[in-house]
Every structure is written in C-alpha cells, then in structure tokens.
Amino acid sequence: MSGNGKKRPPLVADKRYTAKPAAKKAAGPSKKPAKPAARRKVAPKRAKPRGVIGWILAAFRWMTRLIWALSWRVGLVTGLIIGGFSLYFASQLPDASELIDGRTRGSVTMTDLSGSVFAWRGDQFGGMVTAETVSPHLHNAVVATEDKRFYRHFGISPRGIASAVRINLREGRGPLSGNGGSTITQQTAKLLCLGVPFDPNVWESERAYEADCRQSSLWRKAREAVFSVGMEIKYTKEEILTIYLNRAYLGAGSRGFEAAAQRYFGISAAEVNPAQAAMLAGLLTAPSANAPTRNLQRAQDRASVVIGLMEEQAYLTPEQVRDARLNPATLSDAARASSGGFFADWVMDSGPEFFTRNTTEDVIIRTTLDQRIQNAAEEALLQVFENDVKEGSEAQAAIVVMSADGAVRAMVGGRNISATGAFNRATQALRQTGSAFKPFIYAAALDLGMSPYDMVDDAPTCWQRTGSPNWCPENYDREFVGPISLVDALATSRNIPAIVVSEEVGRGLVSSVANGFGVQGDLAAGPALALGVSESTLLDMTGAFAGILNGGSAVTPYGLTDLRLMGDDTPLMDASSVGIGERIIRQEAARQLTWMMTKVVEQGTGTRARIDGWQIAGKTGTTQGSRDAWFIGFTGDYVTGVWMGYDDNRRLTGVTGGGLPATIWRETMQRVLSDQQPTPLPMSIPERPFATGVLESQGGEAPAQDILNLLDSILTGTN
Structure with missing residues (x-):
C-alpha cells in the first residue's frame, strides 16, 4: 500500500495547528509595527447616594454651586452699577466749602440790658471750622465715638453694618431700626440729604424735609451707600470730616461744633479740652436728650463713655483720662442761666417776622431784659410755691416787671421757668x-x-x-x-x-x-x-x-431795643423810643x-x-x-404785675x-x-x-x- 506512489492528504489532526509563516522577502523596506492604541482610563463610578442624608448632601452641594455661580456674577454687576452711580454722584458734588453751612434759616442771638447773651433761637452757626482747626481732642473724640475705622474704609463699613443689624435683632428691633452702623461718611451723606436741597414749594416745612432725610429704609440705605462712595471719590477724608463737623446738630439750636462749643462753654471749638470734647461728641447720638442745658448729669455720663472710647483707641493718656473724669465739663455762666425763656419767646413773637421767626440771616437783638431782676422774679415765684402752696397743686402764676416807660425787665410765664416755646401766661392768657x-x-x-x-x-x-x-x-x-x-x-x-x-x-x-x-x-x-x-x-x-x-x-x-445783622454794627431797627x-x-x-x-x-x-x-x-x-x-x-422805678x-x-x-x-x-x-x-x-x-x-x-x-x-x-x- 505504501508503494502505490500516490500523495497522501493531510491528516485531520494536522489541521488543528497553524502553518508556519512564510519566509520574509528580501526586497523592499520593512514596515514598523503599529503602536498599540492607548487604553482609555475609565473613572470609577461615583457611588450613588444612599438614603435621605445622601440626597440632602447632594442637594446642598448643588445649591452651593448655584449660589456661588450667581453671587460672583451679581456681585460683579452690582459693583459696576455702584461704581457707575458713585462716579456720577462724585461728578455732581460741589466743592466741600460750599457744603459747610446748610441751614435753610438763620439764627437770633439775644443780649440783655448790659449786652450779655442770654438766649438763642433758630439754628445757631458759629462759623466754619475744619478738621485741622478744631481741637485735636474734639477731632479724636468724634472719630472714636462715631467711626473708629473712618480712615480705613471707602465710605461704607460692611463689618459695622453687620454688627448693627445683629444688635438690632438681638434687642427685638427691625434690622434697620436703632443702630445703623453708619460711617461718618454715611452720616455726612444723610446730613446733605443725599444732595437733595430744601425746596419750600415741595416740603411743607423744614422739619418735614429733615424727617425725610433721616428715614431708614432698604432703598434709602442703598442710595446712601452709593452717595457715600461718591463722596469718598470726590473729597478727602479731612474734607468729609469738615463737612460733618459743621453740619451736625448738637442740641439747643446749635448747628456745628463751633456753635455748640460757644453755646455750652462760651469758647471756640479750637479751645475745648478732653472733657468738653467728649461731651460735645457724646451729643451726636441724641442731641436734644443729651444736651447739657437740658440735663447736665446725663451729658456728663455720656461724656464719660466717650472718654473710655478715646482711652481704648489710645487718643488719651491715663493721666488725661483721670483728669477728664475728675473734672467733667460744665456749662458757662450764660448757658447755665436758664432764665429769660418766656421773655425771649415774647420778643421773638413780637418782633418783625422776617428777622425773628422766619429769618434767613443771623440776627443779634438787644433787649430790655435785666437778668438780675429776672432771677429775682423766678426765685420769688418758686419760693412762694414751695413754701405757701399745697404740694401737688396745679395752680399757675405769671410775673411781669417793667419800667415806667414800658421797657420790660423780667417776665415769668409759668412755674416751669426754664421752658422755651411753652404757653406764656403773661402774654397769651x-x-x-x-x-x-x-x-x-x-x-x-x-x-x-x-x-x-x-x-x-x-x-x-x-x-x-x-x-x-x-x-x-x-x-x-x-x-x-x-x-x-x-x-x-x-x-x-x-x-x-x-x-x-x-x-x-x-x-x-x-x-x-x-x-x-x-x-x-x-x-x-x-x-x-x-x-x-x-x-x-x-x-x-x-x-x-x-x-x-x-x-x-x-x-x-x-x-426789643435794637436789631442788627451779625457782624454789622449799624442797627436795622431801633425801638428804644416806642x-x-x-x-x-x-x-x-x-x-x-x-x-x-x-x-x-x-x-x-x-x-x-x-x-x-x-x-x-x-x-x-x-x-x-x-x-x-x-x-x-x-x-x-418799677411796675410789677402778678397773676x-x-x-x-x-x-x-x-x-x-x-x-x-x-x-x-x-x-x-x-x-x-x-x-x-x-x-x-x-x-x-x-x-x-x-x-x-x-x-x-x-x-x-x-x-x-x-x-x-x-x-x-x-x-x-x-x-
């Protein structure tokens, strides 16, 4: 069988093996083998949140990302808007010197028979002062009390606002009620009424105008902040402080620190000592309630707090603090004399309206008042009511003393001898x-x-x-x-x-x-x-x-004996022979x-x-x-009437x-x-x-x- 000479077909078993590769051809360049493709890294799959806590955390993360995405965009837009409006306000603001005296009416200063000042009416303005010319103690007291970061912020203080809101909420008030967290710049903006001037055709009265300027609302605060930044762009810090020192109301009709220093102490704002400076700065929070002519003890207590702030901020040495507390500020003789209020009100009512009640000028009126006689009448009335009238009695009395020619030397219009603007039983009853x-x-x-x-x-x-x-x-x-x-x-x-x-x-x-x-x-x-x-x-x-x-x-x-404008020696009217x-x-x-x-x-x-x-x-x-x-x-010599x-x-x-x-x-x-x-x-x-x-x-x-x-x-x- 082996010799039959025919070719044998491959066995089935041989088909299970791969045939050997053919020999490489000698001719032609050899090809570089292809680089194997890089394998893609597949991130491990995040485990799906499990349970309620997982879902809450996921929602919180999503919300945080959304808020951040919105915040920086809104912040950017808001910043651009504030910057734009601030630049606009800055371009509209006048020179700082034009904003010093912002009164819409003038003042009346009354002197007695001897020429001594005994009463003030209207808005007193003692003259312009600057942040550099006032006493350094006064400068420091105002900054320490009202805005200790005044020289470090750009008109607004987010930290101060946040602190004020926290205090207001903690004390049960609204977030904008009570403490305002305002900087001196913001307070100055408010004093300027955000650049809106008084218009008698728009406002019922100056009081209504000022009430609108002082209102607190979210929109008002926003405008105030923008206006404040505009002021910081336009003015230097010292110019802003100068405007503030001249326009702030400090009680008893005093507009500005020069008027207040003269009103309460009889000296210039450049001469006040630490105790006096602290008392003046302390009036800024509540000028009418803290006025020393109204309650000297309350004014001194508030001044003590201001002295403490000045000490904390290193404006006063321990020796100065000790001296200021041992020798608190007191009123001048003229300011201490609370007499003549009824008389002064009568002169204001009986004088020419355009130079008294509605004056736009600063007027000095020489009167017939004799303070010695005025004090005698007040002392007599109080003594009789204290010794001879039943306690708790509501009976009233009035006294008028005059010379034979009608010159009134004293007037008491009721038992409250220090009252001003009260019902005068000597002239009105x-x-x-x-x-x-x-x-x-x-x-x-x-x-x-x-x-x-x-x-x-x-x-x-x-x-x-x-x-x-x-x-x-x-x-x-x-x-x-x-x-x-x-x-x-x-x-x-x-x-x-x-x-x-x-x-x-x-x-x-x-x-x-x-x-x-x-x-x-x-x-x-x-x-x-x-x-x-x-x-x-x-x-x-x-x-x-x-x-x-x-x-x-x-x-x-x-x-009224004669009337003249402040700084003018020639009387505008002489009533001495009437x-x-x-x-x-x-x-x-x-x-x-x-x-x-x-x-x-x-x-x-x-x-x-x-x-x-x-x-x-x-x-x-x-x-x-x-x-x-x-x-x-x-x-x-004298005629005296008692009712x-x-x-x-x-x-x-x-x-x-x-x-x-x-x-x-x-x-x-x-x-x-x-x-x-x-x-x-x-x-x-x-x-x-x-x-x-x-x-x-x-x-x-x-x-x-x-x-x-x-x-x-x-x-x-x-x-």
Whole structure:
C-alpha cells in the first residue's frame, strides 16, 4: 500500500495547528509595527447616594454651586452699577466749602440790658471750622465715638453694618431700626440729604424735609451707600470730616461744633479740652436728650463713655483720662442761666417776622431784659410755691416787671421757668381782671375833676338790664358801709361805689380810659364793666399801670431795643423810643390816683405787699368765683404785675389778690430793691375839702341836680 506512489492528504489532526509563516522577502523596506492604541482610563463610578442624608448632601452641594455661580456674577454687576452711580454722584458734588453751612434759616442771638447773651433761637452757626482747626481732642473724640475705622474704609463699613443689624435683632428691633452702623461718611451723606436741597414749594416745612432725610429704609440705605462712595471719590477724608463737623446738630439750636462749643462753654471749638470734647461728641447720638442745658448729669455720663472710647483707641493718656473724669465739663455762666425763656419767646413773637421767626440771616437783638431782676422774679415765684402752696397743686402764676416807660425787665410765664416755646401766661392768657380794673374808673373820675375825698354811697343797689332780671351786685364781704370816700372805696375795693362812679362818669369814658392805657379788646357794655368782667393779659394790665406811674400817658410794653445783622454794627431797627405814647389823663389826676393807690397797700386789701422804707402803690384783684387773683403795684422805678390761677379756669381755694399774688409781688420786689435807695412816688396828696356830698346809687342814674348843687355849695362856701 505504501508503494502505490500516490500523495497522501493531510491528516485531520494536522489541521488543528497553524502553518508556519512564510519566509520574509528580501526586497523592499520593512514596515514598523503599529503602536498599540492607548487604553482609555475609565473613572470609577461615583457611588450613588444612599438614603435621605445622601440626597440632602447632594442637594446642598448643588445649591452651593448655584449660589456661588450667581453671587460672583451679581456681585460683579452690582459693583459696576455702584461704581457707575458713585462716579456720577462724585461728578455732581460741589466743592466741600460750599457744603459747610446748610441751614435753610438763620439764627437770633439775644443780649440783655448790659449786652450779655442770654438766649438763642433758630439754628445757631458759629462759623466754619475744619478738621485741622478744631481741637485735636474734639477731632479724636468724634472719630472714636462715631467711626473708629473712618480712615480705613471707602465710605461704607460692611463689618459695622453687620454688627448693627445683629444688635438690632438681638434687642427685638427691625434690622434697620436703632443702630445703623453708619460711617461718618454715611452720616455726612444723610446730613446733605443725599444732595437733595430744601425746596419750600415741595416740603411743607423744614422739619418735614429733615424727617425725610433721616428715614431708614432698604432703598434709602442703598442710595446712601452709593452717595457715600461718591463722596469718598470726590473729597478727602479731612474734607468729609469738615463737612460733618459743621453740619451736625448738637442740641439747643446749635448747628456745628463751633456753635455748640460757644453755646455750652462760651469758647471756640479750637479751645475745648478732653472733657468738653467728649461731651460735645457724646451729643451726636441724641442731641436734644443729651444736651447739657437740658440735663447736665446725663451729658456728663455720656461724656464719660466717650472718654473710655478715646482711652481704648489710645487718643488719651491715663493721666488725661483721670483728669477728664475728675473734672467733667460744665456749662458757662450764660448757658447755665436758664432764665429769660418766656421773655425771649415774647420778643421773638413780637418782633418783625422776617428777622425773628422766619429769618434767613443771623440776627443779634438787644433787649430790655435785666437778668438780675429776672432771677429775682423766678426765685420769688418758686419760693412762694414751695413754701405757701399745697404740694401737688396745679395752680399757675405769671410775673411781669417793667419800667415806667414800658421797657420790660423780667417776665415769668409759668412755674416751669426754664421752658422755651411753652404757653406764656403773661402774654397769651386772657383772664378777667376783677377789681384790678377799678383804678381806671377812678382815673376817669379824677380826670373830670372829682376829688379822692368825694363821697359815694355804698348801699344795696340794683341796676336794670334790658330783657333780663335786675342786677343786684354785692361787695366781696357782702356788707355795705354807707357813705364812703373814693380813696377809701378804692383802698378797700368796694364794688358798689366803683359801679356808682363808673355809671356817673359814663361807661364809655371808663372804657376809653382803660383802652387808652393799654387794656385791649372789647370791654363789657353793661354796669358790670366796673367789676372787671372783661379780659386782658398780665402784660397789658402791667403796662396800663405803668401809664399811671409815668403821669397819665399811654405805655406800650416793649422788649426789643435794637436789631442788627451779625457782624454789622449799624442797627436795622431801633425801638428804644416806642414805649411812651399819647396822654390819656391829666398829670395831676394821675398823681392823685397814685396817692389813692398807696392807701391800698398801706391800709387796704394789699397790705401784704408792703416793704419797709418804700412808697408802694397798687391794686388787688379777685374775679367772680375766685378764678383769677391779681396784684399789680409800682414803686418809683418799677411796675410789677402778678397773676395767679388755673389754666382750666378752676376756682382758686382760699386765694385772693391780696394773698398769694401780693406775697409773690413782695418777694420779687424785695430782691429787686435790696441794694437800692428808696425812690419816692410821683404823687399828689389832695387837700381835703370843707365838706363833700354823697353820690347816691340809684340804679345807675346819677342825681345830676344833686351834683350841681354840691359843686355850687362848694364854690360859694355854703356847705
């Protein structure tokens, strides 16, 4: 079988092996073997979150990424917007010097008779100061108190705002209520009202304008921040601080630190020591409440806190701190004198409006006030109320002291002697005058030629009234004494004789004399005119009595002597000669009336007003129902009026004009006259006639024929 010569086919087993490769060809270049492809690295799969916590963490991570992505974009856009608006505001701002005095009205400074300042009204501006010219202690106190990072920020302090919001929320307030975290630059921006000027056509008042400037809202804060950055671009730090030092309100009408230093200490802001600087800086948080003229102890306590801040920030040495606390700042004599507030308010109300209440200039007014007399009146009133008036009583009193020509020397408008802008009972309260009106009745009678010794019948009498029952008045003691002389009738304040004389000379003449002397308003038309049922103010009544003292000429009470602009020596107005007017009664009649009124004090209803060694003329007054009590009297130099009563017109208990008002009058005048020589009164003592007739009361109709017969008998000597 092996030799059959045929080729054998491959075995099946051989097919399982790969055939050997063929031999390489010698010809042609050899090819480089291809590099194996790189294998892709596959990141390990993140384990899927498991459970609720996993899902929360995933959501938090996603939210964080979103917030960050939005924040930096919004921040960038916001920064660009703030920068753009800040640059705009910076381009609109004027020079810093033009922003120093931002007042929309001026000030009034009042001096007394001797030229000493005693009162300020309006917005006081003491003149421009700069951050370099004020006392270094004041500069440091303001920075330490208001913005210790002032020189390190660019107008706003995120750290300060965050701290303020935290404090406000912790104390239960809104985030923008209370602490504001404002920098000095932001406070200055607020003082500038973000560049919006006052327009009287837009704002109801300056107060409304300032209230809008001070409002706190998110939008307002945003505008304030932008404006502040604009200020930092436009001005240097010292210029910003200068604007702030000149425009900040510091209480008592003081605008700026120069005005405040002069107002409280009587010195310049360049001269204040550490204690004074601390007190001034402490006023910035609450200028009205912390003003030393209002509460000196509170101002000193606040100053102590400021001193502590200055010490912490190394502005004061331990020795300076110790000295400042041992010797706290106090008020100057002028600032300490709280007297004259009612007088100053009256001068402001009575002066020309465009130079007082609505002045846009800085005005100096010289007045008639005598601070020695003012202090005497205040001390007297307080002493009597403390010693002689029941504790808790709400009764009020007022005092006016003037010279015979109407120059007002003192004025107390109520028991709160330090009040300003309060209701002035000396000038604003219209009250019935009671028997204090009676001198005008006798003035009219004496001017017609009647004698103080003429007799009148004090007897029960009724007067007819149209459409009403007859009027049958009584005397205060409800007794009748019969025939009585005019001088005795006035001294004992008899009602019936006063009515009889008033009806005899004529009500029209009595009203004309009273009006001529300065008792203003419409006087009663009936016979009750004689009992003082008409109303008047204490100022007018005191001025009317001054007319009697000066010989019978009308007097206009005045307090303004001259007025000039600050820095100008030429007065714009001179009112020193406005007091005495036209003659109302004959001089002899006035002199006789003065003598009659001395009997009121010597032996009549006004004996409590007597002062040893002095001639005093006066008249008591008590109205129906004892709702008003008066005593008005005068020496040779001064006329003083006192009123007492309740504001709500309640009845006074146990008070008449000859009681507490006469006591207040005496206490006042004893202080006023203590160092003076007695001055005699200008009076005439009439000669007593041989005999007198009696004016009988007959329902208001005087017996004319009896009077003619009486005069005839006197002339012929038959009576």
